[in-house]
Amino acid sequence: MAALRGLLVPLLLSENCFDELVLNLHLLHVPCLKILLSKALGYAIVAGSLIVKLPQLLKVWGARSGAGLSLPSLGLELLALGGSVSYGWARGFPFSAWGEALFLLLQTLTLLFLIQHFGGHSRQGLVLVSSYLLVLGALLSPLTPLAVPTALQAANLPLVVLSRLLQAVANHRQGHTGQLSGVTTGLLLGGALARVFTSVQETGDLLLALTFATSAACNAVLLAQLLYYGGGPKAPSPRTKAD
Template identity: 50%
Template sequence: MATSEEAVLTSFMDPLKDILVNYLMPEKCYDEFFLHFNFLHVTCLKIIISKGLGIGIILGSVLVKLPQILKLIGAKSAEGLSFKSVLLELFAITGTMAYSIANSFPFSAWGEALFLMFQTIAIGFLIQHYRGSTIKGLGFLVIFFALLAVLISPFTPMSVVTTMQASNMPAIIFGRLIQAGTNYSNGHTGQLSAISVFLLFAGSLARIFTTVQETGDSLMVLTYIISSCCNGLIAAQVLYYWNARPALKKKTE
């Protein structure tokens, strides 16, 4: 009977072990938890929390900017959004993605950048479209994807990718300051989505921990610290201008 029960337990645990070891923890942590029942192993707990947060951030990133996209489409207006800020944000996102791919970092450490990139591109196109420059919006898409193909190709020197990642910090700062300045001059946040803003702020905060745990790359850690501060500024403005509404419609850069 004992042998039969052990066989059933083994047949159940083997697939579970494959999933956990491949996606959530190293084998040594699986042994600590499920063989030695040491559920308070600090190092393994940090790894699992980091992996879990990373997976959660990636899953959340699939929808994080969807409220912003839907708000633009519903209003048929890009009032209050800065296209320059979107370009700088796209530069930072793409730089992080290219740098991570070049360094073979695990997907759980940077995967949200891929989904954020596509959503940010869509926002950039919609801003141009609703300002009557659909052709410019299409040109923006073509140029971006052409540059992206070159950037992630093996022909791009590592020094270029590293320089781009190092440039993320000023890009993030200036991009957010431009948007913050637009909000301040308008006296409202226009079609800026509060849900997307708060999700981005929470995600960038969580990424500080996961980046320390999974990559140990000081450049990426500093990038996410700066990103969190800048996202926090926009989130604070959303709260400050919560009840403010545009008095009249006007085009804003």
């Protein structure tokens, strides 16, 4: 039993909840069940975030193009993710509450470089990636005042909305969604919805919860566009080519 306690506490349960659920077998103890669900869901989201943008990366790699993807949108998304990582780190929140932001950040940074690379701007892409990592390192430094990551987290709401809005406008103007991945967009939507619950349960931070709720709504708009436009640009018909 001591080994089981060492495995579950504090990874998934508090000492009190371990006693209630495991020792006393109070399996319907609602407060402890909510904690267990939140912890498990949080770690599942973090684990899933390792591959959530893989479909998008593979789509860009396979097409050797980032056509249809908005660079300003990705830049704003990186600012928002950097704010989430620095805020979670500075506030000392459990990794299960913000870890996916770090993995999404690294994947988005890779995506930004690939778009630059396939667009013939590899050197510019390397400069952008290096500069971003230097700024992120400074934000995670203990020398950075807490007010800085807090301000960045507060700015996440408009950043998330503007980021998704830029991509939505780009989709509308071109009449298709280009290399935007439906799988990645769907996973981001599901993850954001789950994060609303875990943010309230694990941190009690309403700013985080509101940010994730907004992100979910914006990703729902992009998913609706993917369904409406049916993916990338349609190939011209033989008659059109002949004309």
